[in-house]
Amino acid sequence: EAQVTQNPRYLITVTGKKLTVTCSQNMNHEYMSWYRQDPGLGLRQIYYSMNVEVTDKGDVPEGYKVSRKEKRNFPLILESPSPNQTSLYFCASGLHKTYEQYFGPGTRLTVT
Amino acid sequence: AQSVSQHNHHVILSEAASLELGCNYSYGGTVNLFWYVQYPGQHLQLLLKYFSGDPLVKGIKGFEAEFIKSKFSFNLRKPSVQWSDTAEYFCAVNTGTASKLTFGTGTRLQVTL
Numbered sequence: 189e190a191q192v193t194q195n196p197r198y199l200i201t202v203t204g205k206k207l208t209v210t211c212s213q214n215m216n217h218e219y220m221s222w223y224r225q226d227p228g229l230g231l232r233q234i235y236y237s238m239n240v241e242v243t244d245k246g247d248v249p250e251g252y253k254v255s256r257k258e259k260r261n262f263p264l265i266l267e268s269p270s271p272n273q274t275s276l277y278f279c280a281s282g283l284h285k286t287y288e289q290y291f292g293p294g295t296r297l298t299v300t
Numbered sequence: 301a302q303s304v305s306q307h308n309h310h311v312i313l314s315e316a317a318s319l320e321l322g323c324n325y326s327y328g329g330t331v332n333l334f335w336y337v338q339y340p341g342q343h344l345q346l347l348l349k350y351f352s353g354d355p356l357v358k359g360i361k362g363f364e365a366e367f368i369k370s371k372f373s374f375n376l377r378k379p380s381v382q383w384s385d386t387a388e389y390f391c392a393v394n395t396g397t398a399s400k401l402t403f404g405t406g407t408r409l410q411v412t413l
Contacts, residue, residue, distance in 0.1 A: 230405035
């Protein structure tokens, strides 16, 4: 089944404790992206990747890191999480030629 | 940079009522337009998309949207909503830069029985 998977789905952590949210897609998509969803703000892009080893900042990159060592994986790293990073995070992937994106199930992160 | 506006933040309709959700974007060039739906507790799913051609596009579950270039709008419509349409709806714009999407803030639709 073609899909985007994220792990974990739920995470409660404390300020400053490094964490990684994994994202994997099995559709051979070149493009991958991370968004955060907050009430009243919609989806805001954190980072995106046009292909392996090519990443770039989105609209709200502060406090986040990403890497794209393999085409299928695009982990999101929070080196020192803070409470303002409490949010619902979505990973997405897509093909450049269609512009359409497929979303993962989301990761709800709470930073206390 | 492009932006997307969804002016209706929360819409409450009775079943069988007609629906129209507004979406306006700010970009003067060629755009690709999308509507995504997020059912409670679920991830975003594509409802419909417009790239070129007929400005009236039909999507899944009886939804349609009309691209009006002169108004920079891409409004979503459905003639008769169902309780199962209760969800959050997001308009998104791509300006041809690979797959980068800019989303609106979303409209929460609540359909009552």
